[in-house]
Amino acid sequence: MPPPCRIPSPLRWAQALSCCLAFSTAAAAGPWLPGEGDGCIAAWAISFSLTLLLLLAEMAGRLPSRRDIPLVHGMAAAMACTAAAVIWSMGHLRGGGGTDGRPRALRATATASSCLAALLYGAEVIRDRAKPGQTAPYLATPSGLLKVAETFLALLLLGLAAEQGAGSGPEAWRWCLGIYCVSFALGVLLVAGCLWGWGWCGWSQDPISTRRLLGAYAALGVVAYGAAVVLWPLYGFRDEMGGQARRPSGCRPTCPWDRRVLVALLTAFNLVAYGVDLVQTGRLVLLRA
Known part of the structure; x- marks a missing residue:
């Protein structure tokens, strides 16, 4: 059993206060865009609520004994707040x-x-993640934290692509939507399984077959997102494919073209994440083979 995670209280308080300030000022500004605005405020509110729970657990002396639980929360909250800042500014500023x-x-x-x-x-994730040579739960390692980031990006891509009508759009977009959906589902299974205590989540106890399976998962993600990073822009920004090469003049803050660009960028980011994950996992497989 790993030692209890040391949570810096000033940092945790600052996280909670910044999230509280974000959703309270957004709500005080008046009406917001349905869908995107709701998602941003929900991201801030959920991050604040979970951070507050960790603070209360610290005050009661009942912190999680596993160091990966606060780290998974920190990684997911960092991704959520980053995405909310970008999407909120696009639609409301x-x-x-x-x-x-x-x-x-x-x-x-x-x-x-x-x-x-x-x-x-x-900052919390960088500070508390497992360092080389340390024995830690899988989700506390850089490769495990990448799984959390990949899963969150897949969820964000799934929502944005569905909002753009990918389900009823070109067949290539439906393939992209399927890629986002499957990668999100597999990521949730992997992260939830590690949090629920599946024994193979610790690298020190992993059989070689499981490490190879995680490497195959990362390789499959590289192939899938490599296809999506080509198909989405091809049918979204090529005139001969029914897309729009340039941003329409007089486009409002809710312009669909901007969201298509965002989906293309996030797809590329997730491709990079899977690529880094594949390199790290492959290196561990070779070192422990």
């Missing part, structure tokens, strides 16, 4: 926004608070 500057200032404060929260959660 671009354009005129009316003559009253107070709502715009509040929305800008929400974006800045979300960026601060993402940095604070990221």
